């Protein structure tokens with residue numbers, strides 16, 4: 001522990017300021033300024049860590065990140081050791097350090113009676129500093145095993161599995177149906193949260209290590225799942241949970257109502273092409289429109305930031321439930337990760353947030369476009385169900401509606417049809433305790449097996465699934481397995 005009195009001397013959190021709203025709304029660049037350089041307070045913030053005997057931050061982080069170790073190393077300015085400790089548990093801290101909701105901070109012991117250690121900012125500072133100092137280099141395996149692995153899906157789960165398996169000496173090919181690698185990191189999360197150069201420089205490292213990438217290939221169409229199984233010794237299914245939750249209300253088929261991903265993906269493509277205002281043919285734009293976003297989560301917040309940058313006339317986010325509390329409620333005590341009212345960088349930038357809003361109908365104009373939403377106040381029934389309260393309906397004008405109500409699960413039809421793989425009652429690709437699907441040599445990692453979740457869980461599952469694949473191929477493994485799968489049971 002670098003400074004035994006650090007947490008007594010510095011009692012407040014200090015973070016680098018975000019770029020001013022009026023400046024950042026004019027571009028698509030990261031809203032934060034992250035480099036450790038220019039953060040004179042970083043050392044003393046890292047020094048607030050108490051190096052707890054029982055570091056609850058480890059338990060809070062699905063990756064089991066060695067947080068007190070790297071807090072100490074940052075305090076000492078030992079960047080090379082700090083990145084080694086960070087990479088020991090996390091393949092991609094540049095992603096989690098930017099967009100993880102940081103459950104580690106909710107479980108930080110210091111947060112019992114002081115603001116938590118700024119763990120996430122220390123994490124991203126380490127990896128940014130490491131890249132800037134040339135400390136992130138390829139880890140080429142010393143010998144090849146001769147075994148081959150196909151990873152289907154290039155989100156954080158697939159990439160983590162691929163990097164671990166390549167480093168273990170297997171020949172790994174990552175297949176991705178999108179034109180570029182990255183999964184939701186690339187085409188879901190906008191640049192103002194995660195600039196795509198962070199993905200590209202990590203992919204360069206992975207390619208130098210020997211991982212092969214095949215974007216633009218849909219498994220099940222371009223290559224059948226069975227053919228893939230015959231061609232490779234093992235297959236990792238990391239296809240995400242991409243099926244959106246529908247809102248089947250009267251008027252849903254009107255023009256101008258879209259799923260969030262049908263809005264975000266083309267917007268991200270346009271930003272990647274360097275022409276954010278030139279959307280692909282037929283893609284929805286918020287420019288000059290009254291936008292209503294249904295759903296108050298991460299996806300809705302990303303739609304908000306995108307709509308504001310496209311020049312929306314107004315943006316209203318509707319959430320069906322109550323406004324979450326500002327402070328930890330008694331029934332979500334430390335060290336749990338509480339559900340609190342969050343103000344994302346997009347919320348800072350504008351828009352209105354309405355709670356207890358139950359949409360009951362989409363209303364048309366004369367041309368068949370959406371004109372307004374009919375919305376009622378949400379009423380909670382004694383059995384916990386939420387229903388529209390009769391007599392409270394009112395209209396909210398809208399000419400673009402984005403349905404951002406989460407995802408029901410992965411697309412499983414083709415996999416099931418071509419291989420007979422078991423699917424759980426919740427529609428997830430079934431796997432056992434060792435990430436193995438119901439078919440020999442097939443493993444499942446990330447949202448495809450657990451449902452839509454977080455990047456940190458996807459990385460943790462990708463690492464753990466890699467350990468299971470290595471054991472399957474080699475009989476034993478030295479790869480770490482940070483988490484057990486959430487969906488344990490195969491359907492009987």
Ligand SMILES: Cc1cc2nc3c(=O)[nH]c(=O)nc-3n(C[C@H](O)[C@H](O)[C@H](O)COP(=O)(O)OP(=O)(O)OC[C@H]3O[C@@H](n4cnc5c(N)ncnc54)[C@H](O)[C@@H]3O)c2cc1C
Nearest residue numbers: 153155156157177183184219239240446447453454455458
């Ligand atoms: C808009 C949005 C914002 C989010 N923001 C955050 C955030 O801020 N923080 C956070 O922690 N999490 C966030 N999440 C959740 C997070 O992105 C996911 O939990 C995570 O990306 C899941 O990783 P994955 O590797 O399992 O799947 P994905 O990232 O979904 O990747 C799966 C990939 O598989 C590909 N694929 C599917 N089927 C096939 C096939 N048959 N052949 C070839 N390729 C295929 C898909 O094209 C996709 O690229 C967000 C999600 C969304 C939708």
Ligand code: SF4
Nearest residue numbers: 049050052057108109
């Ligand atoms: S719980 Fe907080 S104070 Fe304790 S070791 Fe972890 S980061 Fe440091």
